[in-house]
Amino acid sequence: MCRPGVLAAAVLLGGTVALAQSPKFGVGRTPTEDDTRALGIMVAPDGTGLPAGSGTAVEGKEVFAARCASCHGQKGEGGDGPPLVGGKGTLATPVPKKTVGSYWPYATTVWDYVNRAMPFNQPGTLSHDEVYAVAAYVLFLNDIVGEKQVLNAKSLPLVKMPNRDGFVSDPRPDVPPRRSE
């Protein structure tokens, strides 16, 4: 209700100071764009949150070799870190191999997770272009995108992952209670 007024005030003050407090308890203030940006990027499956920038597997191969391969192997086969490649067709077998290619349902999650948490010991140090490139390379290694296919905020959410329909909702309680003895 008071939102338009607050916005106007924020605009008048150059967008850096916004003073709206919560209505009942009067705490806090309206976060600025800088506040939100400082927290980091969050990506939704429809691509909301993806920043400008782009990358291809060709570019990603180099970044991957320099920043990822020491844990995940040169071709994403795994090492101290989990394998990122392979496992297609294994999910219903006694030895399932869950990788980005065989298990992950959304390509946007690859970008989001690499950006927020990788490399493990230096998260937040890859540029947006590098994250697009690494995501493209990992997807290329899994035969999901072409080597020269450009991934950006528009194309990434359109990438269909092989296991996109592999998830179901929680059916529990699913194990019938034992008859009391």
Next chain:
Amino acid sequence: MKRRRVLQLGAALGGGLLARKEVSARELGKPLGPYGQRSPFEKGVRWTRESKTPEAGSSFTPLAESHGILTPSSLHYERHHAGIPNIDPARHRLVIQGMVERPLLLTVDDIKRLPSMSRILLMECGGNSGSEWATTTGPTVQRSHGLASCSEWTGVPLRLLLEEVGVRSGAAWLIAEGADAGRMQRSLPLAKAMDDMILAYGQNGEALRPEQGYPLRLVVPGWEGATHVKWLQRIVVAAEPYQSRDETSKYTDLMPDGKARQFTFPMEAKSVITYPSGGQTLPGPGLYELTGLAWSGRGRVERVDVTTDGGRSWRQARLQEPVLRLAFARFRLAWQWDGREATIASRCVDETGYVQPSREALIAVRGVNSGFHYNGIKLWKVSANGNVTNV
């Protein structure tokens, strides 16, 4: 020094009576101190696997050494995905934004000003007892069940803050994010937040420990531990889940048909005997108090049954009062051990009528590759020599 001189004096005087009196003199204890430590004779510690990346992993509560229903904060299990951040509460901020009328940025002091509440609640990692899916199961109760703990949590009902920001119609999920290096993120149904989620800053009467999310964490009563996002820095209100790595690649349950269950939040009814349990030794035949812990992420523990004959007969154990919803329940039962080999186990029934299943019953439905949410009955074997081992 002083005492020895007194003794010598006593001896020199040749007074046997006097010497005996001096020997019973007691040394003065340690002085008062600013911060308490446990007795040096107490050795229970969290157990953790050797790892090249100890910043990402878990440490297990020594349940066999615990009494009652509370876990000391110093022994509460840990699960981190990118290490423990060192956060100055004066600089920490929580932002609530997304599908809300009034996005809000709060300091920790802002949050502490709001009406608060405390609640004793269990917390269990979705991967607790993951070792029990395999044929070789955990050798001690710490290793098999130690990713579960119980604390009193203090904070603000999240509902209160969501009412302050004004959730817009169409919103159905919250995306919660931590301030750790990997910005751990989980999507959670808005309905649960409006029901009983807590924005917590206190645990067991003190501030949260750094490894428990200092200065702010979510507490999501009864739901898998990873939803209790630590070092909370942001809540985004959204129409759909964000499908983060830790709710797709991890914490999903792969079924034998190759499909995986997602958003399997509540931890189902479970129990385990902590004494006697794996790795312990009974000194000999006699009367013992058998004890353990039971819990359910769907409500109150209604009953715990115990078998000491491998499941042929069950006896109802006594529950420590009060039995709290979504908290550990302590059960106890007198047991006359005749010195012969015995297989013992407990079975929890919760207020919904759900009965903790056997391992076989679980596997018959879910196979052995689901990895998470194991709640099967745990058997311990007491050998004739008193040694207790896993079965």
